[in-house]
Amino acid sequence: MVHRYTINRRPLLDSNGNLLTGVTTTWVSGVTYSTIPNTNQTTQTVIDQTLNIKNITIPIKIEFQPMDNSELINEWVKEQKLKVINSVIDAEKTKYKFEEFSGATINFRFLDSNNVYRGRYVDAGFEQNELTLNRFTKSYFRLYFYDGNDENANLMMTEDLILESPQFNTDVIQFKLDELIWERLDSIMVNSYNNRDLYVEARFFNAKTGKIIRFLTIPTIHTTPITINQYRDVNNLDWRYSKITMVNPNNSNGDYFFRLNPNGGTTKNKITFSQLDLI
Numbered sequence: 616m617v618h619r620y621t622i623n624r625r626p627l628l629d630s631n632g633n634l635l636t637g638v639t640t641t642w643v644s645g646v647t648y649s650t651i652p653n654t655n656q657t658t659q660t661v662i663d664q665t666l667n668i669k670n671i672t673i674p675i676k677i678e679f680q681p682m683d684n685s686e687l688i689n690e691w692v693k694e695q696k697l698k699v700i701n702s703v704i705d706a707e708k709t710k711y712k713f714e715e716f717s718g719a720t721i722n723f724r725f726l727d728s729n730n731v732y733r734g735r736y737v738d739a740g741f742e743q744n745e746l747t748l749n750r751f752t753k754s755y756f757r758l759y760f761y762d763g764n765d766e767n768a769n770l771m772m773t774e775d776l777i778l779e780s781p782q783f784n785t786d787v788i789q790f791k792l793d794e795l796i797w798e799r800l801d802s803i804m805v806n807s808y809n810n811r812d813l814y815v816e817a818r819f820f821n822a823k824t825g826k827i828i829r830f831l832t833i834p835t836i837h838t839t840p841i842t843i844n845q846y847r848d849v850n851n852l853d854w855r856y857s858k859i860t861m862v863n864p865n866n867s868n869g870d871y872f873f874r875l876n877p878n879g880g881t882t883k884n885k886i887t888f889s890q891l892d893l894i
Contacts, residue, residue, distance in 0.1 A: 709799040711861055711871045715884060719792040719875060721776070723756065723817070723830065724889045732838050732889055734787045736778070740824055746780040750823035754778055756790075757818050764814040764856050771813060772797075792886070795873055797861055804863040811863070814856035817888045830888035832857045832880035840892040854879040857886045 713719045725738035736751075745751045756776040761768040776790050803809050819828040833841055833854045845851055858876040880887040 707799045708796050709871055711795045711797050711873045713793050713884075714862070714872045714874045717884065719884045719886070721758075721790045721792050721817075722885060722887045723788040723819070724887065725788075725828075726840065726890050726892055730839055730892075734785075734789075736783050736788065739819065739821060739828070741783070743783065745823070746783055751778060751780070753822035755820055757820060759816050759818070760859075761814045761816070761856070762812075764852065764858070768814065795859070795861070797871075797873075799871075801861070801863075804861075804865065808863055808865050810866065811861040813859045813861060815859055815886070816856050829891040831855060831891050832878075832886065833889050834879055835887050835889075837889070840890075840894045843893045846893055851879075857881045857888075 722734060724732040724734050725736075727733045727735070727738045739754075741751050741754075755778060758774045758776065760771045760773065762771050763769070774795075779790075797811075801811050803811050817830045819830070821828065831841075831846075831854050841851075841854075846854075858878065858881070859873055860876060861873050862871075864871055875881055875883060875886065877883055880889060
């Protein structure tokens, strides 16, 4: 005779409502005794006596474990790649033109021997016979562009201005400011109508003396250095930088241009940097 057993995988409870974790069945001399844990219940069934004595524990609660984690590994590899590999950034640059066709200029003023502002290279320590020498040709102005006008501002870019000898005998040191190279997809401008404000300061690197001269954008009515109190005055903080606005193409029919913000030594179309020297 063949006995067929059907195992019910639903959780079983004892008379006290406790979850049963297994049932032990014992065959002895053709008689099987099934005992349910934590209870005194025993059932008896007659089976083939030729069977050997065996104890079998049948689990009721079954937990399945995954045999293949390849999909999880692939997902983990993708996540780690994103962490260690920089994302692709469009760093393409484009020209921003000055908003007026006539263009803009940058002027520099040094202090002469009488402590008066003059726009002459001779006041920076150069002589006429040095125009072709490295002490003059290797000297330069450097513009620093920041994203703010405080001590926490980030330097965004720099631009060097090479000295021009034809200006040596004039009373004006002047450079054209017709265009600026800037990011085509600026993070502030993308998907918005926000403009980008840059704050510019200047320094002069003198190859003859090895000195670095800093500049302010004080109003040009000041023909002599300002005082320490004027420098510290919170109302004059804008004299330390010149503000340039890169206009969002979304606000200008797709055109790229910039404008100057009049303040201190900056007018609508000219920036005047004056040597920093406090009295």
